[in-house]
Amino acid sequence: MNITLRQLKVFESVARHLSFTRAAEELYLTQPAVSMQIKQLEQQIGLPLFEQIGKRIYLTEAGNEVRRYAQRIATELIELSDGLEALRGLNSGRLRLTVASTANYFATDLLATFTRRQPGITFQLEVTNREGVIRRIQDNEMDLAVMGKPPEGLDVVAEPFMPNPLVVIASPDHPLAGGEQIPLERLQDEIFVLRETGSGTRNTVERFLEQRGLSLRGGLQMSSNEAIKQSVQAGLGLGVVSIHTVALELELGRLSILNVEGFPLERHWYLVHRAGKRLSPAADAFRRFIIEEAHQHWRPPQNNAAVEPPQQSPGLAATGG
DSSP: OOOOHHHHHHHHHHHHHTOHHHHHHHHTOOHHHHHHHHHHHHHHHTSOOEEEETTEEEEOHHHHHHHHHHHHHHHHHHHHHHHHHHHHOTTSEEEEEEEEGGGHHHHHHHHHHHHHHOTTEEEEEEEEOHHHHHHHHHTTOOSEEEESSOOSSSOEEEEEEEEOOEEEEEOTTSTTTTOSOBOGGGGGGSEEEEEOTTOHHHHHHHHHHHTTTOOOEEEEEESSHHHHHHHHHTTSOEEEEEGGGOHHHHHTTSOEEOOBTTOSBOOEEEEEEETTOOOOHHHHHHHHHHHHHGGGGOOOOOOSSOOOOOSSOSOOSOEEO
């Protein structure tokens, strides 16, 4: 077979989007040019790679097999490029970073500090939900990921680097705002604005309450922390969020942290990558920066309910799981 790297690159884009149009937009090609590359690749292989059912296209069995190898080859080429960058030093390089949406509240500040020290390094930042982060890790489509609880069932290296307390928030004029310690059972009388099912924050809170035989009344379900904060400010209910997401609102007096029994729930942020992955010089430099210095950026917001950070992050040795 005389398969070219260009054909594999075009195929991988079509296979990822399951759309010739979106692949053409991504690769800055015309749709006929994309179709021609796929047709030539299918002729080389001797098997169809896509099938059309209705208006949608799907990968055939051969297409799935080729996609696995195309992704592997793309990863090897990136590692080759990174290896050559290592020979040139850290004056250049590329970092691909995926972060959970909640982590974006501080990730951009950390990236800004890092790039001031390493101005030759460029980065690609993707902000997505937990499921999206796990998918990127599984498909090895990024160098590093920043997330809460590391994924189970994947062979990864997960290193804790900063506290991530979960707190109960309310509008400042809520009857419970500014009160003494609130019994956990009292929350069952309140309506909550919650993240979508599968969210790391929601999973943690539900597991914490289930262990105590309790549950929350979910009045509204939101797909972002911004929507939750706005809903809570409007008095639609209480919320549970990472304290990193509410610093500005606390400073402006738009939200209040409730002093609830058992809260804040202590969690940590983790830097995650596939086990066995060979980090590029740029990715390794960012990893060392995060592990060694990120905790210094932790400053608990001021509020009527004190939230103190741990004295130090837990052990910084890599852990799998």
